[in-house]
Amino acid sequence: MKYLIISDIHGNYIALKEVLKEAEKYGWDEVLILGDIVGYYPYPNEVVKEVRKLLNGNKLYKDAIIRGNHDKVCSGIEEGYTFNNNAYRSAMWTKEFLRPKNRKFLYELPKGPKRINDLITICHGSPMDEDYYILYEQDAFASFYSVETQFCFFGHTHIPGLFELDTQSGNFSYFIPKDTSLFKLNMDEKYKYLINPGSVGQPRDYNPKAAFVIFDSDSGVLLFKRTKYNIDSVMRKVQKDNLPIFLAERLKSGV
Numbered sequence: 161m162k163y164l165i166i167s168d169i170h171g172n173y174i175a176l177k178e179v180l181k182e183a184e185k186y187g188w189d190e191v192l193i194l195g196d197i198v199g200y201y202p203y204p205n206e207v208v209k210e211v212r213k214l215l216n217g218n219k220l221y222k223d224a225i226i227r228g229n230h231d232k233v234c235s236g237i238e239e240g241y242t243f244n245n246n247a248y249r250s251a252m253w254t255k256e257f258l259r260p261k262n263r264k265f266l267y268e269l270p271k272g273p274k275r276i277n278d279l280i281t282i283c284h285g286s287p288m289d290e291d292y293y294i295l296y297e298q299d300a301f302a303s304f305y306s307v308e309t310q311f312c313f314f315g316h317t318h319i320p321g322l323f324e325l326d327t328q329s330g331n332f333s334y335f336i337p338k339d340t341s342l343f344k345l346n347m348d349e350k351y352k353y354l355i356n357p358g359s360v361g362q363p364r365d366y367n368p369k370a371a372f373v374i375f376d377s378d379s380g381v382l383l384f385k386r387t388k389y390n391i392d393s394v395m396r397k398v399q400k401d402n403l404p405i406f407l408a409e410r411l412k413s414g415v
């Protein structure tokens with residue numbers, strides 16, 4: 161089975177469309193979506209519509225998606241008091257601008273972690289806590305021991321990366337992917353993997369290109385891929401809709 165794995169779209173429809181176009185070249189069977197569908201960028205209804213379309217073509221359907229912290233605030237589950245000013249302003253804008261059926265869709269998204277099958281778990285932040293950030297080795301180490309499946313895909317940090325643990329020797333590795341990086345993962349169960357595909361809508365690794373992953377669970381081949389999209393048009397729409405200008409500018413530098 162080939163999985164397309166995407167995370168942190170954040171209402172950036174232009175980036176999402178480009179990711180789907182690029183992913184089509186490699187082919188995939190099922191999509192897995194790791195939360196933060198909306199928040200920050202000005203196309204929340206278009207993104208929710210596209211996500212629903214993707215899920216409708218999926219055998220897993222709603223089992224293939226989980227909510228993120230921005231989805232909770234934008235749909236009214238949480239107030240967003242922990243958000244910084246820019247995140248809060250855009251979340252309130254999104255909440256108001258979302259069509260009721262789209263807000264309901266986000267409100268009803270399942271909480272992670274979610275076990276997809278015997279091989280794969282998905283979560284937004286960490287398998288320990290949907291809002292926890294896996295940034296450093298110690299975060300990953302703790303997370304490895306709270307997930308049962310060999311592979312766990314996570315998002316939330318907007319930074320693509322691959323953690324590998326040999327559970328017998330305790331050897332631990334971290335890999336930072338390039339614009340195109342292919343890894344052949346070891347399917348021996350003694351190895352466990354935590355994989356962050358990066359962010360579609362707001363990368364934060366100083367690379368402005370939209371990020372996604374394709375994972376072949378039969379062969380263990382994992383592709384990290386980045387793709388260019390029309391950032392200027394998103395920036396213009398951010399300005400037009402009076403969203404914080406900082407949100408537009410950070411897209412250019414990928415932070």
Ligand SMILES: [Fe+2]
Pocket residue numbers: 168170196228230316317318
């Ligand atoms: Fe996010």
